[in-house]
Amino acid sequence: MRSARLWSHLAIRISVLRSAMKSIVIICRWLGARVCDALSLRRMAWAPVPVRNSVSRAWRRDLRLWGALAVGGVATVSMAATPAQSGPNGGGQPAAAETRPAAGAEKNEKSTVVYAAMAPDVVRLRVINWVATYHPKDARLAEKIGKLWAFAGETPSGTRLLELAAESFALADPEVADVFDALRPPREVVLLPNIDRVLARYEADTFFAANFRLYCSRLMTQQRMYDEALDLLTPVELVDVIDPATFFFCKTVAHHALMHKEEGLKAVGRLLHDTEDVPERYRALAVLMEYDLKSLKEGSLDAAARLMNDVERRLALGRGGARVQKKEDEIIEILDEIIKKIEQQQAGGGGGGGSGSNSNQSSSPAADSSVKGSTAPGEVDPKDLGKKAGWGNLPPKAQAKAKNLINRHFPAHYREAIEEYFRKLAGRRRTVEPK
Numbered sequence: 439m440r441s442a443r444l445w446s447h448l449a450i451r452i453s454v455l456r457s458a459m460k461s462i463v464i465i466c467r468w469l470g471a472r473v474c475d476a477l478s479l480r481r482m483a484w485a486p487v488p489v490r491n492s493v494s495r496a497w498r499r500d501l502r503l504w505g506a507l508a509v510g511g512v513a514t515v516s517m518a519a520t521p522a523q524s525g526p527n528g529g530g531q532p533a534a535a536e537t538r539p540a541a542g543a544e545k546n547e548k549s550t551v552v553y554a555a556m557a558p559d560v561v562r563l564r565v566i567n568w569v570a571t572y573h574p575k576d577a578r579l580a581e582k583i584g585k586l587w588a589f590a591g592e593t594p595s596g597t598r599l600l601e602l603a604a605e606s607f608a609l610a611d612p613e614v615a616d617v618f619d620a621l622r623p624p625r626e627v628v629l630l631p632n633i634d635r636v637l638a639r640y641e642a643d644t645f646f647a648a649n650f651r652l653y654c655s656r657l658m659t660q661q662r663m664y665d666e667a668l669d670l671l672t673p674v675e676l677v678d679v680i681d682p683a684t685f686f687f688c689k690t691v692a693h694h695a696l697m698h699k700e701e702g703l704k705a706v707g708r709l710l711h712d713t714e715d716v717p718e719r720y721r722a723l724a725v726l727m728e729y730d731l732k733s734l735k736e737g738s739l740d741a742a743a744r745l746m747n748d749v750e751r752r753l754a755l756g757r758g759g760a761r762v763q764k765k766e767d768e769i770i771e772i773l774d775e776i777i778k779k780i781e782q783q784q785a786g787g788g789g790g791g792g793s794g795s796n797s798n799q800s801s802s803p804a805a806d807s808s809v810k811g812s813t814a815p816g817e818v819d820p821k822d823l824g825k826k827a828g829w830g831n832l833p834p835k836a837q838a839k840a841k842n843l844i845n846r847h848f849p850a851h852y853r854e855a856i857e858e859y860f861r862k863l864a865g866r867r868r869t870v871e872p873k
Contacts, residue, residue: 464567553682554714555596561680562587564645565606572640573610582609596681597717603680604653607646611636614650621657630666648678655688662751664692665761683709683716687724694727695751697744702731742772 569576569583583606594602608615613636620631633654640646651670658667667688679685686709693702706728709716716724735741749765752758 551712552714553676553686553708553712555599555682556680558589558594558599561599561603565603568640568643568646569606569610571643576610579610595717596683596715600649600653600656600681600684603649607650611639617654618657621654621661623657623660626661633670644675644678648674649680652679652681652685652688655692656684659688659691662695663755664695665757668692668696683713683720686713687716687720690724690727694731696748697734697741699731699734703728706731737772737775739772739776742769742776745769745772 565587566583569579573579586602586606586609604618608618613632617631617633617636619625636650637647640650651674655667655670658664658670671685671689674685676682676685686705689705690702690709693705706724709724710721710728734744745765745768749762749769752762752765
């Protein structure tokens, strides 16, 4: 237990120091950009006064923003310098940071890591920094982004922050907007948009890469593109994710659809037990998926039916190939095993009575059922019961009621068989009546 706490404290310090280093790098970038702005402002001495005032106002606004970030970085460093408390009233739980238990920790010990969404101010600062880094000369874009991130006193949820970040990315880069539009339902996706080209352009910014991947994965799960969603989420680090609840929910949906039992249960456990502020719709669906994954049995008829649905989904998306052939082979193997088990059960049931029971079975049951010493064919003359009290006939209302019950509670072929029976019965009556 003590080694597990030490490992958790060490992981917390590493995560906090890492965040502090990122903040320092961002501040250095900003200082370099402001020096360049100051030099260009000196060269703009000939420019009109309103232009110089707008530049200086932008400089002062950015200075206030990054001053707040610098204060946060100093607080982060001081927090890393003090040991984390693990008592009942102590903190020490990193937001959106994953730690591994020590080697001597018990296997049944619950995770002490809590995943939480990024603070709205932090997300806004990182989005503004991304826009200032990659699109520094677009004043209209900066104005649009500023209006988009004006919360007006409300505190947006993690999912809303992710949507705002995605909308900001789409406003800044038309190719990002095209990727989102191509993946957004109800449009049918056959060919994937060029996601790799967008990622290659902004590969240095881990914040953009992580949340761009996450938002694309969210759209892919809505389009039932589960393999592609998992491939996108694989390299994502939670420290850069705006909304961990969406991250774990997308992984749970994909693993559940692909019948990855262990991975799915792990993801849904993180979502339900280790994540704060999970939306109610995520939680309700996650509980159902957790129950479904726990009851999933490999090699069962249910597993074969799920595999068939998966093959149908892949073919509908135009994803035929080695994966589909492998799934089809698995279906055939499962069905073969089920058929063999049924045949073995039937064979065992037939011989379960032993040799004595088999010796009592007759080779000609029809002959044995006839009366000994009788040579007649066993046919009898039909008895005329007459037509008193409508013998053998239902009243019309009772017939209609019976037909309605049959139509309501039985399949169509039952109704056809019964109608055919009544037709034959009516024909037989017509042949008998003249006599």
